[in-house]
């Protein structure tokens with residue numbers, strides 16, 4: 001994700017426990033994240049580093065059964081800053097959970 005996690009009361013109904021970890025489909029840029037295991041890191045087209053994503057679109061570090069981060073203690077800063085219930089979280093959830101036919105056309 002080029003976005004950015006933490007508890008939040010802004011939208012009580014929003015909780016990671018009832019979410020498909022849709023934020024873990026976003027591009028995650030790595031800046032000073034030296035703790036991330038190399039097997040989860042990919043180069044982007046501009047020569048930067050990002051979290052590697054698999055063919056299903058989710059981050060390679062996401063456990064597909066539990067939908068939880070397997071490197072939680074070593075996750076990138078952007079993931080640490082992505083707050084549950086904040087505007088970025090609500091936006092990505094809206095896109096993920098809204099059927100395409102109901103999404104606003106440009």
Ligand code: SF4
Pocket residue numbers: 005014015016017019020021022023024082083084085089090092093
């Ligand atoms: S999109 Fe929001 S509710 Fe879903 S896993 Fe990410 S932070 Fe949690």
Ligand code: SF4
Pocket residue numbers: 001023024025028051059060061062063068069070071072075076079
């Ligand atoms: S590092 Fe963890 S929290 Fe960050 S996108 Fe990947 S699975 Fe999600």
